Amino acid sequence: SAVISQKPSRDICQRGTSLTIQCQVDSQVTMMFWYRQQPGQSLTLIATANQGSEATYESGFVIDKFPISRPNLTFSTLTVSNMSPEDSSIYLCSVPGGAGETQYFGPGTRLLVL
Amino acid sequence: QKEVEQNSGPLSVPEGAIASLNCTYSDRGSQSFFWYRQYSGKSPELIMSIYSNGDKEDGRFTAQLNKASQYVSLLIRDSQPSDSATYLCAVAPYSSASKIIFGSGTRLSIRP
Numbered sequence: 001s002a003v004i005s006q007k008p009s010r011d012i013c014q015r016g017t018s019l020t021i022q023c024q025v026d027s028q029v030t031m032m033f034w035y036r037q038q039p040g041q042s043l044t045l046i047a048t049a050n051q052g053s054e055a056t057y058e059s060g061f062v063i064d065k066f067p068i069s070r071p072n073l074t075f076s077t078l079t080v081s082n083m084s085p086e087d088s089s090i091y092l093c094s095v096p097g098g099a100g101e102t103q104y105f106g107p108g109t110r111l112l113v114l
Numbered sequence: 115q116k117e118v119e120q121n122s123g124p125l126s127v128p129e130g131a132i133a134s135l136n137c138t139y140s141d142r143g144s145q146s147f148f149w150y151r152q153y154s155g156k157s158p159e160l161i162m163s164i165y166s167n168g169d170k171e172d173g174r175f176t177a178q179l180n181k182a183s184q185y186v187s188l189l190i191r192d193s194q195p196s197d198s199a200t201y202l203c204a205v206a207p208y209s210s211a212s213k214i215i216f217g218s219g220t221r222l223s224i225r226p
Contacts, residue, residue, distance in 0.1 A: 001160075033213075042202060042218040043158070092157055102148055102206075103214055105157040 002027050002095050004106035012112045013083055020079045021109045023093035028073035030096075033103065034066070037090040046091075049076045083113045117141060118205050120217035127224055133190040135220050137203030140184070146206035147179055148214065149188045151199045158202055162188060193224045 003026040013019050023032060031050055035043040046066055047057045055068040069077045080087050090110050094103040119138050127133040135149075146165055150158035164170045164177040164186065176189040186205075190197055203217040 043216045045213065048213070090157075097160070102146070102160055102163055104160065108157045110155075 001097060001104045002029065004093065004095060004104060006091075006093060006106040006109050008109060009107065010110040010112075012114060015084050015113055017083055018079055018081045019083065019111060020077050021091050021093075023076045023078070023106055025074045025095050030073070032070065032076045033094045034068065034076070034078045035092045035094065035105075037092060037108075039088070043092065046078070080111065083111075085113045087111065088113045117207070117215045118203055118217035120201075120203050120220050122218055123221040123223075125220055125222050127193050127222065129193060129195060129224055129226050131193055133193045133197065133222055133224070135188040135190075135201050135203075135222065137186045137188075137217055138184055139186070139203075139205045139215075141205065141207040141215075142181075142184060144181075144184075144205045144207050147177070147186045148204040148206075149175075149177060149186075150202040150204060150216075152202060152219070153199045190222075195224045195226060198222060198224045 005024045007022045034046040037043050045058050046061045047055045049055045049068045049070040051070045051073050065081050067079045090108045092105050092108045094105045097104050117140050149162040151161045152158045162175050162177040164179045167179050167181055170177045174191045178187045200219040200221050202219045204214045206214050
């Protein structure tokens with residue numbers, strides 16, 4: 001499985017500010033996924049980040065709020081813009097695994113917005 | 115109807131017993147099915163994958179798939195306190211092979 005790191009591991013932010021989360025993978029991957037996990041909830045896919053093209057956002061998520069960059073095959077960033085307390089969540093990146101389309105997850109970024 | 119449904123629990127099982135976790139899914143064309151374990155404060159960890167009908171065993175874990183009933187389950191034998199976690203069922207729908215749809219998870223508690 002791929003080794004995935006995320007920065008920062010956690011942060012406390014003021015409402016109205018923005019935070020950029022980085023995801024680094026130890027191998028080249030075509031797709032990277034960004035998820036949100038709100039307290040006590042399951043994972044919700046925010047968007048799929050493809051290298052060389054615009055990210056594909058899921059229903060309920062927009063680029064202005066969650067801009068994504070994918071400058072190369074091992075790195076991606078997710079920005080949470082103009083934050084409110086409702087954005088307090090764990091944000092996870094993942095990459096596809098081997099056969100069968102499984103996914104492997106990074107350690108997550110724990111965000112608290114005050 | 116949710117695409118992947120699980121009983122949220124908590125499911126409490128005595129140590130040494132068999133824990134049975136269940137999941138149903140709505141997309142009949144789904145091809146790949148996964149069970150993830152998530153400890154509190156940690157990210158999900160893949161523990162089992164299954165692709166064809168029947169049982170698949172890996173150590174104390176057995177995944178069971180019944181595509182006709184759109185049902186997948188996870189059995190944990192000889193449950194240990196370290197098995198206490200949230201278990202997420204995930205399905206890769208045929209319509210979008212790269213996406214995985216997660217259930218809401220079942221909280222499992224193993225009591226000594």
